[in-house]
Amino acid sequence: MVKDQEFLEKKASYCLGLAKKLGATESSVIVNNSVSETVNFRNKKLDESNRSDDLGISITTYIGKKKSSISSSNLLDDNLNILIEKCVETTKNTPEDEFNSLPDKDLLAKEVKDLNLYDDTHIENDQKIDYLKKLESAASNDKKIVNTESSFTQNKSNFILANSGGFCAGYKTSSFTASSVTVAKDEKSMERDYEYSSKCFLKDLDDAGELGKQAADQTIRKLSPKKIGSEKIAIIFDKRIAKGILSTFASAISSSAISRGTSFLKDKVNQKIFSDTINVLDKPDILKGLGSRNFDSEGVKTDTLKLVDHGILKHYLIDTYNGKKLNLKSNGRCGGTSNLYFENGNISFKDLLNSKSKSLYITETIGHGSNIVTGDYSVGATGFLVENGEFKYPINEITIAGNFKDMFKNITLANDLEFKYSTNSPTMMIEGMVVAGK
Amino acid sequence: MSSMSNFFEKSDLSRSEAENIISDTLEKCDDGELYLENSKSESILLDDNKIKNSSYNSDLGFGFRAISDEVVAYSHSNEISKNSLKQSSENLKSTLKSVKGTYNHEIPKSNKKYYENINPIEQKSLNEKIKILNEVNNYLRSKDDNIKQVTANFLGEQKSVEIIRSGGETLTDVRPLIRFNVSVMLEKNGRKETGVYGVGGRQSYDSYLKDDNWKSVCDEALRIASVNLESKPAPAGEMKVVLGPGWPAILIHEAVGHGLEGDFNRKKTSAFHNLMGQKVASEGVTIVDDGTIDNRRGSLTIDDEGTPTEKTVLIENGILKNFMQDRLNARLMKTKSTGSGRRENYRHIVLPRMRNTMMLNGNQTQDEMIKAVDKGIFAVSFGGGQVDITSGKFVFNCTEAYEIVNGKIGSPIKGATLIGDGPSILKEVSMVGNDMMMDPGIGTCGKAGQGVPVGVAQPSILINKMTVGGTKL
Numbered sequence: 001m002v003k004d005q006e007f008l009e010k011k012a013s014y015c016l017g018l019a020k021k022l023g024a025t026e027s028s029v030i031v032n033n034s035v036s037e038t039v040n041f042r043n044k045k046l047d048e049s050n051r052s053d054d055l056g057i058s059i060t061t062y063i064g065k066k067k068s069s070i071s072s073s074n075l076l077d078d079n080l081n082i083l084i085e086k087c088v089e090t091t092k093n094t095p096e097d098e099f100n101s102l103p104d105k106d107l108l109a110k111e112v113k114d115l116n117l118y119d120d121t122h123i124e125n126d127q128k129i130d131y132l133k134k135l136e137s138a139a140s141n142d143k144k145i146v147n148t149e150s151s152f153t154q155n156k157s158n159f160i161l162a163n164s165g166g167f168c169a170g171y172k173t174s175s176f177t178a179s180s181v182t183v184a185k186d187e188k189s190m191e192r193d194y195e196y197s198s199k200c201f202l203k204d205l206d207d208a209g210e211l212g213k214q215a216a217d218q219t220i221r222k223l224s225p226k227k228i229g230s231e232k233i234a235i236i237f238d239k240r241i242a243k244g245i246l247s248t249f250a251s252a253i254s255s256s257a258i259s260r261g262t263s264f265l266k267d268k269v270n271q272k273i274f275s276d277t278i279n280v281l282d283k284p285d286i287l288k289g290l291g292s293r294n295f296d297s298e299g300v301k302t303d304t305l306k307l308v309d310h311g312i313l314k315h316y317l318i319d320t321y322n323g324k325k326l327n328l329k330s331n332g333r334c335g336g337t338s339n340l341y342f343e344n345g346n347i348s349f350k351d352l353l354n355s356k357s358k359s360l361y362i363t364e365t366i367g368h369g370s371n372i373v374t375g376d377y378s379v380g381a382t383g384f385l386v387e388n389g390e391f392k393y394p395i396n397e398i399t400i401a402g403n404f405k406d407m408f409k410n411i412t413l414a415n416d417l418e419f420k421y422s423t424n425s426p427t428m429m430i431e432g433m434v435v436a437g438k
Numbered sequence: 439m440s441s442m443s444n445f446f447e448k449s450d451l452s453r454s455e456a457e458n459i460i461s462d463t464l465e466k467c468d469d470g471e472l473y474l475e476n477s478k479s480e481s482i483l484l485d486d487n488k489i490k491n492s493s494y495n496s497d498l499g500f501g502f503r504a505i506s507d508e509v510v511a512y513s514h515s516n517e518i519s520k521n522s523l524k525q526s527s528e529n530l531k532s533t534l535k536s537v538k539g540t541y542n543h544e545i546p547k548s549n550k551k552y553y554e555n556i557n558p559i560e561q562k563s564l565n566e567k568i569k570i571l572n573e574v575n576n577y578l579r580s581k582d583d584n585i586k587q588v589t590a591n592f593l594g595e596q597k598s599v600e601i602i603r604s605g606g607e608t609l610t611d612v613r614p615l616i617r618f619n620v621s622v623m624l625e626k627n628g629r630k631e632t633g634v635y636g637v638g639g640r641q642s643y644d645s646y647l648k649d650d651n652w653k654s655v656c657d658e659a660l661r662i663a664s665v666n667l668e669s670k671p672a673p674a675g676e677m678k679v680v681l682g683p684g685w686p687a688i689l690i691h692e693a694v695g696h697g698l699e700g701d702f703n704r705k706k707t708s709a710f711h712n713l714m715g716q717k718v719a720s721e722g723v724t725i726v727d728d729g730t731i732d733n734r735r736g737s738l739t740i741d742d743e744g745t746p747t748e749k750t751v752l753i754e755n756g757i758l759k760n761f762m763q764d765r766l767n768a769r770l771m772k773t774k775s776t777g778s779g780r781r782e783n784y785r786h787i788v789l790p791r792m793r794n795t796m797m798l799n800g801n802q803t804q805d806e807m808i809k810a811v812d813k814g815i816f817a818v819s820f821g822g823g824q825v826d827i828t829s830g831k832f833v834f835n836c837t838e839a840y841e842i843v844n845g846k847i848g849s850p851i852k853g854a855t856l857i858g859d860g861p862s863i864l865k866e867v868s869m870v871g872n873d874m875m876m877d878p879g880i881g882t883c884g885k886a887g888q889g890v891p892v893g894v895a896q897p898s899i900l901i902n903k904m905t906v907g908g909t910k911l
Contacts, residue, residue, distance in 0.1 A: 042508075042705070049533035051513040051526070052785060069491070073516040074498040078448060083496060093564050094492045125533070147707050183707050183828055190709060192828035225829075230675040230911055260486050261586055262623055262632070366824040367833035369855045369907075373623060373630050378672075378855040378907045380824070380833035397831050399855050399907025401674065434909045436674035436857075 001156070003033040003055070008160040008170060011075055015059050015084060016164055022088040024061035026102050028163035030297070031057045031075075038153040039125050041132040044140065047149070049125060061087050065096040099324040102298075107330055108167050109295035109302075116287045118156075118172040119201040128152040131178065131208045138212030139182050144220050146190075147183035150212070152176075154202075167299040175290075176202045180215040186223045191394075193219035193363070197420075200288045218363070221384075225394035228385065228437045234359040235400055235433045236352065236386065239416070241362055242342075242425035246280070248404065250337050250423070252372040253307065253315075255322035264375035264405060265313065272311045274408045277345060280308035282317075284338035291339040291422030295332060302332035307340075341424040345413030349427050352414045354389035360435060361386050362400065375404040381435075395437075402433040443476040443598040445500075451520045457606040463504055463527045464604035468539035469765055470504040470530075471604075473742065474518070475784040477597040480559045484571035485589045492564065501784040504530040505766055506537040512787050541604050542769070548746035552730055552737045553640035555612045557596040561642045567592050570652055578622055578656050584667070585660075586630070587623035592616070592643065597783075601744040609744035614640050615735065615891060617880055618647060620659045624667050633663030634821075634837070638879040640733045646879075662819060662838050665850045672854035672908025673841065678814030679856065679904045680807045680842065684875035685820055687894035690725055691795050691883065692823040692832040693860040694718070698752050698760075699885075700767030700778070700790040702827050709830030709861045710758065718758045719864030722800045725753040727762055729777055729793035735879040736794035736893035740777070743788055747777035752795075753864070764790040782888035792883060794893035800870025804898040807869050809845040815906055816840045816847055817856070830860040833907075855907040863901065871898035 008031040019027040033055050040048040057080070058071035068091040070083045132150050139148045153176070160170035177198040184191050195215035197206035237245065249265075257263035265273065274280075284293050284302040295301050298320055305315050318326070319334035347355070362383040369379035378401040385392045407430050414427040446453045456472065464470045476498045483491040501514040502523065511533035513526035574590040594616045601609045619636035635658040637646045681689060694710070702708035710718070719725070729738045729747025738747045743765050751759050763771070764779030767790055780791040808816060816839065823834030833855045841848040874897040883892040 046509055046533070048510045048512065048787070049529070050511075050787065051529045053515040053517075053522075054785065055516045067492075069493040070495065071493070072496045072498075074496060075516070076448065079496070079498075083494070086494060090492055090494065090564060093568075095489050095568065097488045097490070147705055149705075190707075190828050192707070192826065232911065261625075262630075264630075364826075366826060366831070367835055367855045367857075368822050368824070369833075369835055369853075371853060373632050374852075376852060378835070378853070378909075380831065380855055380857040380907070382826075382829070382831070396829060397857055397859060397905060399674075399833070399857050399905060401672075401854065401907050401909045403909075434674050434911060436905050436907045438676055438905075 002035045002158045002172065005158065005160065005170065008033065008158060009168065011057065012160045012162040012168065015057065015080060016162060018081065018084050019059065019061045019088060020164065022085060023063060024088055024091065025064055026062040026164045027060060028102060029057065029059045030159060030161050032157065032159035034155060034157040036153055036155045037125065038151055039128040039132060040149065040151045041136050042149045043147060044133065044136045046129065059084060059087060061091045062100060063091050065098055065100045066091050066094050067097065067100040068094050099321050101320065101324070102163050102165050103300045103320045103330055105165055107300045109169065109299060112169050112171060112294045113285065115285060115292045115294065117200050117292055119174045121202045123154050123202060134208040135178065135180055135212040138209040139180050139216045142216055142220055144184045144186060144223065145182050145216050146185045148180065150180040152178050161299050163299060169295065169299070174200055176205050178205060178211060180212050182215045182219045184219040184223055188224045191219055191222040193222060198290060222382065222394045225396040227397045228395055228435065230436045230438065232432060233435055234356045234429055234431045236359050236361045237428045238361065238363045239425055239427055241365055242428035243421055243423045245428065246340060246342060246425050247423050248370045248372065250317065250340055253313065253317055255316050255318040255326060257372060258316050259322045259325045262373050264372060268313050269316065271313060273313050274308055274311040275411060276311045278308055278311050278411060279306065279343040281306055281343060282337045282340045286339045289339040289419065291337065293338050297335035300330045300332040300334065302338060305331060337423065339419065339422055341417060342413055342426060344415040344417045344426050347412065347414055349414045349416045350389065352412065352427060352429055353386055357388055359386045360395065361391065377402050377404055377407065398435050398437040400433050400435055406432065445474045445476065445518055445600060449518045451518060451523060455520065456523060457602060459523050459527050460602055461604045463530055464541055466537045466539055467504045467506050467534065467541060468769065469542055471743065472602045473501045473784055474600040475499060475597065477595060477783065478559060479595040481591060481593050482567050482571065483591040484575055486587065487575060489568055489571065497783065499784040502526040502530060503787065504534055506534045506539050508770060509534060510766065510787060514785050543605060545744055546746055550746065551739045553614060553733050553739070556614050556642060558614045558616045558642050559594040559596060562644065570647065574620060574652060574656055577653060578660060582624065582660060584624040584626045585622055586625040589621040591619050594643065599742065609740055611739050616643050618643065618652065618655060619880065620655050622659050622663050624663045626667055629667060631663050631666035633659040633661065633666065635659040635662065636878060636880040639735050640737060665838055669850040669852045671910040672851040673906055673910050674908045676903050676905050678811045679901045680811060680814065680816045681899050681901065682818040683871065683873045683896060683898050685877045685894065686817055687795065687797060687877065687896035688820045688823045688834050690797050690896055691792060691894050692825040692834055693858060693863050694725065694753065695792045695795045696825050697827050697830065697860050698762055700761045700763040700771060703761050704767045704771050708827050713758050713861065716758055717756050718861060719753050719756045720867045721756045722870050723753060723756050723864055723867055724798045725796065726751050726798065727792050727795045731794055734794050734876065734893045735881065735891045736792070738793060741779045742781045743775065743779040745775045745777040745779060747793060750776040762790045762792065764788050780890050782890055786888045789885060789888065791885065791890055792892050794895065796895035797897065799872050799874045799897050801872050802869045804871055804873060807871065807898055807900040808842055808847060810869065810900060811842045812844055814842045815851065816842050825860060831857060832860050833857045851908065857905045857907060866902040867899050868902050869900040873897045
């Protein structure tokens with residue numbers, strides 16, 4: 001089972017003590033343990049079982065404004081002694097950086113709220129197998145489905161974050177994740193799609209049969225795709241793709257990209273970057289939230305931030321180092337966002353589909369085509385042609401392209417937000433993008 | 439084997455006890471092994487005029503695998519101890535309840551080695567590394583006033599692996615790996631563009647950086663950024679594409695490489711699964727996956743199951759000849775492992791993976807290709823790619839490209855994604871160049887959440903028709 005707080009705390013304080021003894025003026029340490037058990041099915045039969053037990057420690061030592069860090073999966077004292085000695089030695093030989101420091105004490109989290117992130121339930125492999133049997137039987141109902149691969153993972157994690165300034169806190173989290181990937185085939189084509197559910201609590205997980213059926217339906221509808229011509233057209237992003245656009249926005253407002261000058265959103269605070277109706281929130285205290293947390297990876301408390309208010313950018317995502325560089329206080333976003341989402345728009349999914357006589361509905365993109373320096377966006381895409389609110393036929397082997405600066409100003413959101421991932425968006429329409437096809 | 443890790447030195451578990459647990463667990467299984475790994479790695483990063491990060495990682499653990507028919511049971515842990523290995527053994531046994539196979543003891547042997555047993559991290563002092571990084575920063579910033587950002591880093595690693603099979607047979611390998619990267623950002627008239635370049639492989643840092651060789655890495659990164667600063671919007675639609683030699687072989691990796699990995703073909707989920715022996719590329723196109731090139735990033739003396747690597751012919755003169763196999767998929771498809779069984783580290787199961795994937799030389803010149811294009815693009819450098827192996831559709835992202843107008847190279851164009859269909863794209867190759875080049879040695883391939891170092895190579899090629907994902911209609 002996952003190691004308890006006492007074990008992790010003991011290791012953490014051992015490291016802080018040793019670092020101090022060896023000459024570090026400040027230090028911080030994270031100790032974590034994660035135990036996962038996964039069962040995979042393929043075509044209704046057991047395919048793989050996998051158990052992982054991961055221990056990890058990472059230590060950062062400071063000597064004045066000099067800094068260095070080490071990490072290891074070997075927590076034996078012998079090994080830690082060698083590594084911490086090496087770390088302190090390296091710190092001495094690393095040049096100073098005036099912005100290096102632990103977080104300001106008054107910004108550290110004072111309390112650890114119970115955000116309901118840990119479910120003690122243990123699901124045995126036999127129960128996972130029952131779930132997957134049900135899932136795969138629903139997924140392979142249709143003859144067009146020729147391959148199914150499904151998986152169920154239980155994860156339990158625990159961690160301690162401590163620093164030489166007296167901060168020491170951590171807590172357990174759990175997740176239960178089921179997924180199904182199906183392949184469908186007809187005379188002309190073979191296509192793949194998936195469905196997925198991940199929750200902190202086992203009892204909240206999607207029904208196995210529903211999940212399997214959804215994966216199969218989403219795959220079958222992609223069969224016999226066509227390629228369309230190149231044109232300027234409104235693009236509707238399925239929620240699972242729309243959230244990626246929100247993630248790109250988050251990387252573009254990270255204080256590291258801003259302080260290095262490598263973001264197209266540099267110097268845009270208090271300026272309008274989205275259309276009037278758009279609000280973006282990062283809310284860390286959602287009960288059972290997949291991105292919920294009490295403090296960031298430096299121990300700084302995290303409050304809810306309204307990052308975008310009626311289209312206007314209000315905050316960057318700030319950690320201690322880059323905050324000092326930008327002359328701003330950390331807002332507890334070292335390590336990124338928590339539960340990040342677009343607030344709902346005021347139009348239904350159906351009305352959004354209906355709002356144009358012709359549009360493209362995108363369900364999958366491939367390629368790493370987001371450039372946060374220039375804002376340029378160009379990715380391969382798969383989806384459907386929508387005419388007068390109806391899905392006409394599947395489309396593939398096209399690309400969609402634009403620039404985020406323009407795209408952000410042309411976003412319309414539906415009112416169908418749900419908290420399926422840690423970053424979430426309602427269905428999103430962006431007008432004026434270019435499709436390249438035939 | 440002086441620098442080989444002794445995994446049992448500080449453990450309450452002796453080697454012979456471990457061997458007994460392994461043999462006992464794998465009795466009646468078809469295959470399996472205990473995989474032990476000890477890796478040491480470092481990262482030293484200069485960014486924004488400062489040494490931003492100097493870090494060191496030491497990772498130790500084991501992965502215990504048992505296979506019966508198609509079913510794989512796997513368990514890994516960081517604690518090399520009697521308790522931990524017994525617990526893993528119990529996990530494996532509880533998954534494979536009623537096994538009745540025969541363990542396959544056969545594993546090919548070879549004395550060949552494709553890199554030296556060195557620890558690159560210790561071959562250069564921290565101060566020397568920091569000195570070079572500062573020189574890189576000064577050199578670039580003094581070269582061009584438009585430079586607004588320079589990032590440079592050293593990544594070094596030494597990974598020791600030991601594979602213990604049922605009956606106690608043991609195979610070992612020590613793998614060095616380094617990378618040196620430089621990225622620059624230019625700003626001119628309010629416009630920003632970046633250029634990235636790097637070198638690396640399985641030798642010491644100095645093999646790549648001696649004689650101020652780091653300057654050529656800087657020059658190349660700066661050149662790419664400068665070209666992009668003058669770029670105009672890329673065209674949108676189907677057109678002819680000339681790919682330069684070297685890195686653009688990411689096309690081969692994505693378009694056909696992944697689709698020829700054994701697991702997807704055993705499961706019949708690859709667009710290639712029913713094309714063995716058939717024509718999948720134009721005449722003159724030969725593609726190999728080679729793990730045996732000295733010191734290359736994708737090379738391996740043995741794979742992560744202990745099989746010596748080889749040069750596997752995938753496509754010969756247009757005809758599909760072989761898939762890449764690990765032991766599991768080879769057994770189920772009644773063929774032999776090609777030494778392609780790889781894993782990111784001990785946390786992961788083995789999958790058939792690429793090593794150095796290469797299209798071999800033809801006899802045409804790049805000039806002839808450019809001249810043959812009325813309207814199209816010339817793509818020189820790429821950032822990465824991705825493939826949907828089931829539909830066969832793949833993309834790759836240009837980081838340096840030019841338009842071709844009436845047989846001549848024209849203006850540079852902005853980075854764009856190119857999309858194509860794997861099983862048919864190689865039939866659209868109408869010219870194969872005589873200028874094959876290896877990539878500079880910085881590629882990482884991702885599959886099922888596992889990243890492994892790989893290489894690619896190709897000569898210039900002309901593709902008759904591909905969709906270019908620009909914004910200009």
